[in-house]
Amino acid sequence: MAAAEITGIPTIDLIDFPRQSEKLLQACEDWGSFRLINHDVPLTLLSEVKSVVRSLFDRPDEIKRRNTAVIPGSGYLALKPDYPLYEALGLYDIVSDNALDNFCSQLDATPQERETMKLFAGKLHELGKDLGRKIAASVGLTSNLFDGWTCQFRINKYHFTEETVGSVGVITHTDSSFLTILLDDESVGGLEVLDKSGTFVAVDPLPGSLLVNLGDVAKVWSNGRMCNVKHRVMCKEAVTRFSVAMFVLGPKEEEAIEAPAELLKPDQPRVYHPFTYNEYRKLRIAHGHQAGEALSIYEVENAPSA
Numbered sequence: 001m002a003a004a005e006i007t008g009i010p011t012i013d014l015i016d017f018p019r020q021s022e023k024l025l026q027a028c029e030d031w032g033s034f035r036l037i038n039h040d041v042p043l044t045l046l047s048e049v050k051s052v053v054r055s056l057f058d059r060p061d062e063i064k065r066r067n068t069a070v071i072p073g074s075g076y077l078a079l080k081p082d083y084p085l086y087e088a089l090g091l092y093d094i095v096s097d098n099a100l101d102n103f104c105s106q107l108d109a110t111p112q113e114r115e116t117m118k119l120f121a122g123k124l125h126e127l128g129k130d131l132g133r134k135i136a137a138s139v140g141l142t143s144n145l146f147d148g149w150t151c152q153f154r155i156n157k158y159h160f161t162e163e164t165v166g167s168v169g170v171i172t173h174t175d176s177s178f179l180t181i182l183l184d185d186e187s188v189g190g191l192e193v194l195d196k197s198g199t200f201v202a203v204d205p206l207p208g209s210l211l212v213n214l215g216d217v218a219k220v221w222s223n224g225r226m227c228n229v230k231h232r233v234m235c236k237e238a239v240t241r242f243s244v245a246m247f248v249l250g251p252k253e254e255e256a257i258e259a260p261a262e263l264l265k266p267d268q269p270r271v272y273h274p275f276t277y278n279e280y281r282k283l284r285i286a287h288g289h290q291a292g293e294a295l296s297i298y299e300v301e302n303a304p305s306a
């Protein structure tokens with residue numbers, strides 16, 4: 001019997017390392033998106049986080065509006081006439097106890113809700129750092145790649161109804177981060193990633209798993225080898241959808257993002273000039289670029305196009 005055709009994003013089993021190192025690299029290069037199974041974030045914590053998220057969005061409007069942005073786009077995003085299905089709350093710098101406490105206070109979180117968010121932030125931060133080491137190892141580097149990097153949470157609510165089935169929840173974009181760990185909805189689908197042939201592929205829910213999407217910083221760090229996956233969220237059914245994204249953005253402040261020297265070869269010279277994350281984020285927003293187009297500004301002339 002012919003082998004079944006494999007469709008959809010790859011699955012990475014975190015307890016099968018270093019055996020899956022090559023598969024991880026392939027997933028980063030071919031898709032820029034993969035499911036993570038056998039992570040060590042307890043399932044009970046995942047479902048507690050989902051309850052906290054539902055309850056935070058149920059707060060009155062004036063409370064949600066206290067969740068102001070620390071950097072552009074990092075705070076509360078209300079439903080808008082031209083963007084009517086998507087609402088979000090944000091927490092910039094999940095690693096700082098201060099920022100986490102601030103976020104919880106703004107939203108009048110109960111002590112138990114605070115505890116859940118703190119536990120979840122800690123677990124996801126550790127998972128992020130583990131992925132950083134594994135991605136570095138997959139290209140032959142021994143590095144605590146994400147140590148000291150800034151991480152941001154965005155908590156998403158999609159107001160899907162009968163009338164909105166078939167319309168766009170979030171438009172096609174890339175994440176500006178190195179990578180994003182996503183706790184997607186355990187039962188409501190809608191996320192789609194663009195594959196290499198330019199076709200959107202549905203990412204179906206898999207309860208208990210997490211999802212990783214690589215962003216623009218990963219493309220630069222890998223000298224153009226890894227894919228900053230374009231993705232969008234479509235309304236497929238009339239059920240409210242929730243997700244939580246943790247963006248591993250980039251090194252703090254003035255530290256530049258660039259491909260490490262070990263990844264450069266005589267026939268693979270540097271593709272992008274170094275830049276800082278904040279500089280890039282500002283540029284992306286200023287140009288209204290959503291899908292990594294701003295990276296072209298940093299392209300090194302005459303380098304092979306990525």
Ligand SMILES: O=C(O)CCC(=O)C(=O)O
Binds near residue numbers: 175184231233243
């Ligand atoms: O909700 C999702 O599944 C995806 C959200 C997303 O792409 C984002 O927050 O950048």
Ligand SMILES: [Fe+2]
Binds near residue numbers: 231
């Ligand atoms: Fe995204």
